[in-house]
Amino acid sequence: MRSQSTNHLINYILHLADDSLILGHRNSEWCGHGPVLEQDIAITNISLDLIGQGRNFYQYAAKLTNESTPDPSFAATEDTLAYLRDIRQFKNCLLVEQPNGDWAQTILRQFLFSAYQFYLYQQLQNSNDETLAAIAEKSLKEVTYHLRWSSEWVIRLGDGTSESHQRMLNAIDELWVYTGELLIAASYELRAMSTQQGVDLTILKPKWEEKVKDIFVEATLPWPGERFQQIGGKEGKHSEHLGYILAELQYMQRAYPGCEW
Amino acid sequence: MSVQDLEKIFQGKIDDEIKIEPKDWMPEKYRQSLIRQVSQHAHSEIVGMLPEGNWITRAPSLKRKAILLAKVQDEAGHGLYLYSATETLGVTREQTINDLHSGKAKYSSIFNYPTLTWADIGAIGWLVDGAAILNQVMLTRTSFGPYARAMVRICKEESFHQRQGFEILLVLSTGSKEQKEMCQDAINRWWWPSLMMFGPHDSESTHFDQSMKWKIKRKSNDELRQNFVDMIAEQVKVLRMTLPDPELKWKEKTGHYDFGEINWEEFWNVVKGNGPCNRQRLEARRKAWQDGQWVREAAGAYSEKRKVRSQAA
Ligand SMILES: [Fe+2]
Numbered sequence: 001m002r003s004q005s006t007n008h009l010i011n012y013i014l015h016l017a018d019d020s021l022i023l024g025h026r027n028s029e030w031c032g033h034g035p036v037l038e039q040d041i042a043i044t045n046i047s048l049d050l051i052g053q054g055r056n057f058y059q060y061a062a063k064l065t066n067e068s069t070p071d072p073s074f075a076a077t078e079d080t081l082a083y084l085r086d087i088r089q090f091k092n093c094l095l096v097e098q099p100n101g102d103w104a105q106t107i108l109r110q111f112l113f114s115a116y117q118f119y120l121y122q123q124l125q126n127s128n129d130e131t132l133a134a135i136a137e138k139s140l141k142e143v144t145y146h147l148r149w150s151s152e153w154v155i156r157l158g159d160g161t162s163e164s165h166q167r168m169l170n171a172i173d174e175l176w177v178y179t180g181e182l183l184i185a186a187s188y189e190l191r192a193m194s195t196q197q198g199v200d201l202t203i204l205k206p207k208w209e210e211k212v213k214d215i216f217v218e219a220t221l222p223w224p225g226e227r228f229q230q231i232g233g234k235e236g237k238h239s240e241h242l243g244y245i246l247a248e249l250q251y252m253q254r255a256y257p258g259c260e261w
Numbered sequence: 262m263s264v265q266d267l268e269k270i271f272q273g274k275i276d277d278e279i280k281i282e283p284k285d286w287m288p289e290k291y292r293q294s295l296i297r298q299v300s301q302h303a304h305s306e307i308v309g310m311l312p313e314g315n316w317i318t319r320a321p322s323l324k325r326k327a328i329l330l331a332k333v334q335d336e337a338g339h340g341l342y343l344y345s346a347t348e349t350l351g352v353t354r355e356q357t358i359n360d361l362h363s364g365k366a367k368y369s370s371i372f373n374y375p376t377l378t379w380a381d382i383g384a385i386g387w388l389v390d391g392a393a394i395l396n397q398v399m400l401t402r403t404s405f406g407p408y409a410r411a412m413v414r415i416c417k418e419e420s421f422h423q424r425q426g427f428e429i430l431l432v433l434s435t436g437s438k439e440q441k442e443m444c445q446d447a448i449n450r451w452w453w454p455s456l457m458m459f460g461p462h463d464s465e466s467t468h469f470d471q472s473m474k475w476k477i478k479r480k481s482n483d484e485l486r487q488n489f490v491d492m493i494a495e496q497v498k499v500l501r502m503t504l505p506d507p508e509l510k511w512k513e514k515t516g517h518y519d520f521g522e523i524n525w526e527e528f529w530n531v532v533k534g535n536g537p538c539n540r541q542r543l544e545a546r547r548k549a550w551q552d553g554q555w556v557r558e559a560a561g562a563y564s565e566k567r568k569v570r571s572q573a574a
């Protein structure tokens with residue numbers, strides 16, 4: 001029997017992994033279709049970073065899983081975790097599974113998420129779990145770049161042409177409802193926080209808001225303020241979009257089970 | 262100096278293996294020929310992202326996904342170097358891209374074939390990047406400096422791509438029955454189109470003599486194709502798969518493999534736009550460009566504003 005505390009920690013790690021993988025997957029849909037070659041390369045870079053982070057977290061979750069429930073007939077790996085769980089077991093937030101939309105929507109999604117992930121990893125470096133602290137430290141370097149790149153684009157589009165400004169407003173309308181969830185702790189996050197393995201989201205909230213406000217001001221975009229918020233992704237209650245993502249992502253592993261690739 | 266004198270100096274440099282640089286005098290036909298070739302090469306890199314990009318979201322493992330994504334990104338980088346090399350010849354990237362979209366400029370026909378299974382990603386890396394390498398290694402010695410230097414950077418990455426592709430197939434070739442079938446099927450479908458990548462026979466090639474004299478090309482299409490066949494015919498043994506050519510035979514006397522005749526009717530059909538994916542590839546490129554129009558405009562408008570503001574400050 002796996003102990004409750006290991007279970008919570010594994011869920012916490014899977015949540016971090018799923019966020020990174022799903023956003024990495026979404027961004028990878030741009031590869032070959034970007035608005036200009038340099039940005040095609042940039043968004044692919046971010047996608048690669050996020051998938052890499054996801055892999056680090058999955059590998060760690062797999063290790064803990066195998067240690068806590070030794071089952072010789074089934075060993076967890078990064079791939080079983082990414083490819084063989086179904087939608088209700090995925091713990092990513094709703095924001096990262098939203099469709100790419102236009103470049104404005106992709107940029108805004110990246111910015112809102114990177115701002116969150118930046119402060120998250122900054123705190124997670126202090127985790128008393130050494131592996132998590134190490135992954136956070138390594139990933140923070142990458143996310144620092146993601147945040148800078150996406151901030152610059154938010155400003156460029158917000159303060160660019162009237163069309164780009166309007167498209168940013170539309171993107172805010174589309175995505176703002178998914179921002180609240182980032183900073184509302186799920187049960188495993190509360191638990192991880194109490195054991196000092198995870199991060200206290202209440203510390204993150206003011207930092208995230210300040211960052212987003214600053215960039216919105218520079219981008220001449222209005223602060224959306226309090227709006228109704230959709231939540232549930234972190235607890236496995238997703239939008240319909242995730243089902244289609246998984247259908248593609250998991251296609252090969254489902255169609256040809258048990259193969260090496 | 263007379264044009265004849267300039268031409269003499271120019272050909273003298275070429276004969277002495279001195280690279281031609283963008284500011285040097287060059288015959289207009291040399292410039293045009295390079296613009297055509299380098300831009301076509303750039304377009305091939307970019308359009309080439311599409312068939313493989315098609316499998317990024319479906320790659321069978323996280324490791325494969327990351328490798329494929331990085332590979333396709335490399336191709337974008339190659340396109341970027343090559344568009345820059347084209348710009349040194351006096352054509353903007355925008356003009357070059359417009360020629361692609363209007364159908365005036367060509368790209369490698371191989372990318373007009375569909376990627377149907379995961380094994381196709383292996384076959385493309387092994388065969389298509391493999392064929393590209395032979396051509397590009399030759400081009401590291403091409404007479405135009407910026408093109409040659411771009412090729413040096415690109416070749417390093419291409420050999421990675423080929424190894425990764427081969428490795429995908431190697432895993433399949435030792436896998437389940439379905440995986441083995443998938444592997445052989447992909448080789449069967451990609452083999453002939455890969456041979457077509459080297460272009461028509463030398464006797465049919467319109468620019469051949471001039472390209473050789475100017476050392477834009479340094480080996481003929483048929484010579485490169487033979488090198489490719491000799492290389493792949495050996496490597497396929499490691500996979501324990503076969504190449505779909507009953508005439509493929511080692512000839513002790515020549516030290517090369519004999520191989521069957523390419524279906525040239527298919528070749529010209531695909532060149533003319535009748536391949537399985539010509540429309541779809543070009544449409545994807547046009548759409549990306551059109552959808553990105555407002556983004557490029559916004560970026561331009563913003564940098565203008567910044568310039569004005571910093572001048573006012
Ligand atoms: Fe390439």
Ligand SMILES: [Fe+2]
Binds near residue numbers: 336390418419422
């Ligand atoms: Fe390549």
